[in-house]
Amino acid sequence: MTLPRTKKPSGSHKAKSTVIIYSAYNAAPAGLTDDTETEDLWYAALRSDPRIGGLELPVIGGQLHPHGLARLSNLLDPGWSNTISAMSLTLAATKTDQGYGLASEDPAGRQRALSDIASARTETLRLQERLGPTSVRAFALQSAPRADRSSMSAFTDSLSQIARWDWGTIELLVEHSDALVPGQTPQKGYLTVEGEVEAVQSATDSGGPRIRHLVNWGRSAIEGRSAGTPLEHIEKLGDGLGAFAFSGAAPVATDRSTEWEDVHLGLAADEPGSLLDSDGACRLVAALPNGLSYLGIKTGAPTGSRGTERLQLGLSMLDILC
Structure with missing residues (x-):
């Protein structure tokens, strides 16, 4: 297929609220x-909560x-910045194609x-x-496939093109x-934070569009097997x-996960075993740098919940963050 046209560098990215x-x-x-x-009711519930500034939308099947x-546009709040x-x-691609990914050696x-x-x-x-x-503020990329099938130079080149x-x-x-991580069964096993930073720095220059980083509490905790790893990653990235x-993660089995499984657990008060509690979330928010594009919440659904009840874990996180 024909890849998108390029543009002349236009300076650093303008900060958003x-x-x-x-x-x-x-x-x-x-x-x-x-x-x-059911979909109409689902999105109506989301639109009715003024604390939500937008949704993360997944690309599925292109x-x-x-x-x-047209259908999606009618469901989204016109004031959201998604x-x-x-x-x-x-x-989905890497399940059947082990050579697939922006960092692939293949x-x-x-x-x-x-x-x-x-x-x-x-x-x-x-x-x-x-x-x-203003309806779309960011697009998130991943350094797939697993790091033992990836290379820094490949990811750098992909980011440079994109x-x-x-x-x-x-x-x-x-x-x-x-x-x-050596000796540890990964959930995804992509490149390290340090490797991703190096690739971003090598792929961009001071006159071009800036690429920054997105960190997820649960995935960082899973990587380091510790509630302290998310803060370590924040400190390493700085204003990057x-x-x-x-999202939460647990070192023990829960009602809907095995130990250290990436299923987007909620707060410990809602899902016992999760390492993410309200006090820890508040302390981490205070440690975040200024100028973030957004704060995200990413949770699955409580076991046995139906309909909009499945939003319960995310709404509890909203209560803490807001």
């Missing part, structure tokens, strides 16, 4: 997009919604990933054209997942941190 982005799709019931009535952008993540796209697999990001970019810009220039495409006002973020998302 911090909003709260809810990754509500992680809690969505199966088949939501095929049940119009699309932001299986029934098209973000897009390629994580679902990346995870040139063909890396090209497949670049082509998919190019298509996702087109879809994202079309959504932005429908809803207005950064030269015309993204308009949309900020690019590298979303960190748990890195591949562009966004931070909250």
Whole structure:
């Protein structure tokens, strides 16, 4: 396919005000997009909460919604400033294609990933054209595949290409997942924070668009097997941190996870075993640098919950953050 045109560097990325982005799709019931009535109620519940400044929207099968952008546009609040993540796209591809990813040592697999990001970019810009220039604030990229099938030079080159495409006002973020740690079974096992920082710095220059980093509390805790790892990652990134998302993780089995499984647990008060408690979340918020694009919440659904009850864990996090 033809990759997007490039643009002339236009200076550093303009800072945006911090909003709260809810990754509500992680809690969505199966088949939501095929049940119009249930989907309408789901999005109505999200639109009714003034604390939510936007949603994280996943790219699945090359699309932001299986029934098209017109349907999605009607569901979203016109005042929201949403973000897009390629994580679902990346995870689906790497299940059957071990050479797939922006950091892949396999040139063909890396090209497949670049082509998919190019298509996702087109879809994202079309959504932005429908809803207005502030409707999409960021797009998150991942350093897949597993680090033992990846290379720094490959990821650097991919980021360099992507950064030269015309993204308009949309900020690019590298979303960190748990890195591949020797002797430890990974959930995703991508590059280290240090490696991602090096790739970003090598791929961009002072005159071009800036790429920053997205850290998720639960995934950092899973990587380090510690509630202290998220703060360590924040400190390592400094003002390179562009966004931070909250989800829990547990060193023990819970009602819906094994130990250190990446299922986006809620707060400890809602899901016993989770290391993320309200006091710790508040302390971490205080340690975050100024100038973040957004704060995120990413939770699954309580066992046995139905309909909009599945939003309970995320709404509890909103209570803490707001």
